[in-house]
Amino acid sequence: MIVLKVVLPFLxxxxxxxxxRAVNAVxxxxxxxxxxxxxxxxxxxxxxxFFSFGLFQIPLGLLLDRFGPRRVxxxxxxxAAIGGLAFAKAQSFETLxxxxxxxxxxxxxxxxxSIQAFVLWFPAERTGTMIALAYSxxxxxxxxxxxxxxxxxxxxxxxxxxxxxxxxxLVLSLLFAVWVPExxxxxxxxxxxxxxxxxxxxxxxxxxxxxxxG
Numbered sequence: 001m002i003v004l005k006v007v008l009p010f011l012x013x014x015x016x017x018x019x020x021r022a023v024n025a026v027x028x029x030x031x032x033x034x035x036x037x038x039x040x041x042x043x044x045x046x047x048x049x050f051f052s053f054g055l056f057q058i059p060l061g062l063l064l065d066r067f068g069p070r071r072v073x074x075x076x077x078x079x080a081a082i083g084g085l086a087f088a089k090a091q092s093f094e095t096l097x098x099x100x101x102x103x104x105x106x107x108x109x110x111x112x113x114s115i116q117a118f119v120l121w122f123p124a125e126r127t128g129t130m131i132a133l134a135y136s137x138x139x140x141x142x143x144x145x146x147x148x149x150x151x152x153x154x155x156x157x158x159x160x161x162x163x164x165x166x167x168x169x170l171v172l173s174l175l176f177a178v179w180v181p182e183x184x185x186x187x188x189x190x191x192x193x194x195x196x197x198x199x200x201x202x203x204x205x206x207x208x209x210x211x212x213x214g
Contacts, residue, residue: 006117006181007118007130010069010118012137014110014134014138015144016080016110017080017107017110018138018139018140018141018145019149020080020104020107021049022141022145023145025145026149026153027158028046030158031158037093041093046100048100048101049104050104051101051104052102053108054108056104056108056109060112064109068116068183069109069112069114069120070176070181070182071176073109077110078106078173080103080106081167081169081170083099083103083105083106084163084166087100087166088162089159111134114131118130118134120183121183
């Protein structure tokens with residue numbers, strides 16, 4: 001059951017993150033032709049994914065420790081789905097950039113959430129194997145975004161492909177909400193954090209609480 005409810009959803013998330021990461025390598029000529037993009041604009045469109053992805057690593061660790069990998073990954077995947085849909089519906093270069101930045105933000109937790117989940121759910125001697133499996137799924141996602149995607153473009157429009165990707169990511173985020181279990185250790189961390197905030201609220205001086213509420 002751990003494989004079905006924990007391993008596969010997290011691996012699927014990392015797989016999809018790599019599909020989104022590498023998809024511009026195939027779609028680049030199509031996007032450049034349809035939107036009239038030059039090489040610099042196409043490079044910026046590709047790179048903005050990595051910018052938002054990397055920038056969010058700063059608060060990501062705090063969020064994972066506070067809420068656990070299931071909640072953080074599931075919620076961020078909703079943003080990735082919205083970004084994928086916005087990318088599919090884009091009519092301008094600016095919309096493409098914003099949508100791809102949102103995709104990068106939405107999949108930014110897929111790797112670290114997987115690692116944290118495997119650390120929580122598996123004994124230490126198996127953690128290395130599980131992390132290696134996650135990296136393998138990332139590589140598989142990169143391969144899927146190359147030749148198979150190029151074949152799909154012969155039968156479907158790139159916008160249809162992005163709508164399908166967005167729908168898949170949205171379904172995965174729902175699985176994180178209703179299917180993936182919460183590990184007891186993550187729940188304890190959340191409970192402790194809530195208790196600490198409650199104690200701090202009670203311990204603050206009355207004058208400080210009044211000024212904050214006003």
